[in-house]
Amino acid sequence: MELQTIKNRFGIIGNSVSLNHALNVAVQVANTDLSVLINGESGVGKEVFSQIIHALSARKHNPFIAVNCGAIPEGTIDSELFGHEKGSFTGAVDSRKGYFETVNGGTIFLDEIGEMPLGTQARLLRVLEAGEYIRVGSSKVQKTDVRVIAATNKELLEFTQNGKFREDLYYRLNTVPIRVPSLRDRKEDIPLLFRKFVADFSDRYKAQPLQLDEEAKNVLINYTWPGNVRELKNIAEQMSVLSQDKNITAAKLKGFLPEHNYSRLPVLAGGAGAVSQTEFANEREILYKLFFDMKKDVNELKKMFYDLLQNPNMAARTNVFTDEIKDFPTNNSNSISQSSNQQVILHQNNNNDIHQHVEVEESLSLIDKEKEFIIKALKKHKGKRKDAAMDLGISERTLYRKLKEYDIEE
Numbered sequence: 001m002e003l004q005t006i007k008n009r010f011g012i013i014g015n016s017v018s019l020n021h022a023l024n025v026a027v028q029v030a031n032t033d034l035s036v037l038i039n040g041e042s043g044v045g046k047e048v049f050s051q052i053i054h055a056l057s058a059r060k061h062n063p064f065i066a067v068n069c070g071a072i073p074e075g076t077i078d079s080e081l082f083g084h085e086k087g088s089f090t091g092a093v094d095s096r097k098g099y100f101e102t103v104n105g106g107t108i109f110l111d112e113i114g115e116m117p118l119g120t121q122a123r124l125l126r127v128l129e130a131g132e133y134i135r136v137g138s139s140k141v142q143k144t145d146v147r148v149i150a151a152t153n154k155e156l157l158e159f160t161q162n163g164k165f166r167e168d169l170y171y172r173l174n175t176v177p178i179r180v181p182s183l184r185d186r187k188e189d190i191p192l193l194f195r196k197f198v199a200d201f202s203d204r205y206k207a208q209p210l211q212l213d214e215e216a217k218n219v220l221i222n223y224t225w226p227g228n229v230r231e232l233k234n235i236a237e238q239m240s241v242l243s244q245d246k247n248i249t250a251a252k253l254k255g256f257l258p259e260h261n262y263s264r265l266p267v268l269a270g271g272a273g274a275v276s277q278t279e280f281a282n283e284r285e286i287l288y289k290l291f292f293d294m295k296k297d298v299n300e301l302k303k304m305f306y307d308l309l310q311n312p313n314m315a316a317r318t319n320v321f322t323d324e325i326k327d328f329p330t331n332n333s334n335s336i337s338q339s340s341n342q343q344v345i346l347h348q349n350n351n352n353d354i355h356q357h358v359e360v361e362e363s364l365s366l367i368d369k370e371k372e373f374i375i376k377a378l379k380k381h382k383g384k385r386k387d388a389a390m391d392l393g394i395s396e397r398t399l400y401r402k403l404k405e406y407d408i409e410e
Contacts, residue, residue, distance in 0.1 A: 003020060003024065018179075026056075036173075037151070038150070050066065054109075064109070065109065077116070082133045084135055107149060108148055110151070184224055205240060210239055212253070215250035371406045
């Protein structure tokens, strides 16, 4: 069948090389039973490609069903796809056939396959490999002959690397990949699509068709169209209904386009230096992890110094603290000394150089320390006993007893 005939039959408009290539792949794979994975952004028309494959296959007289995996709750998707037995879960008052049973002999289109839970992915893999499935709440293996076409706007290969998608299922689905181009990747088709939508809406609303001047056409072509064909169609309908003047200038057109232009992460213009949105996302994750690790290291360092100040003998035993002090720079730096059972207090001059210290005898009494911590906890929580007790790791009743025992005023 000629490509133009297929375009006319399914309402596909455009002559870009990338679009024609995707259609050619769909036509070639249609008459086989191979699994197909359709990649493309939201709004590019992935479901139309699944319909083309089914309509040109030997299964065209059998059922076709489209299922949005992202729209089905995780707790019920197994039942929807594979069916369930009566009483298998709360609310299962009757047995129910799943889609793989009702569409036997036909084609099932699984849209947003990246949203499918991992448990359901394992069941789907069994269907693809052996044509077998088990209803929820049953132990009986059933057979099915269903062709699976999946679609996603995610990068599933990346999902396999972080454990969000099964790698074996990815390669089983990706037998024949089809990438549907975004609208900004086939700019030459934008005026054709807009003209078609405007003609359709002018007939529907009995209105005069819109006319774009040259500047308006440039604006239309150079807009990023994050919603792709779906967004272009919505804009054409809005303008057909709301625009009083049917001669559209660039200024009028911009009034219908979102001001923020859905600008995405920076992308360098082509070449080896091009940076993808995914790479920016990965860099953000690395930075977040780096900051988190730095914070963790600082907290651990604080704890180590606190422990050393509380128990100076620890430093002498391990030699960690004293070895580090030997390596401290002496110019414009802090001079620190440490001796047994003594607390170090640093004094700072106006020139921000700390070069002298006073050694103060530190109390080793447990009672004094306990009293000190209780006072600090109460001060920290502004006298709230419950919060202070929780921070200290004791009960409120015990805290009340300690307050009386140490004669601490709140």
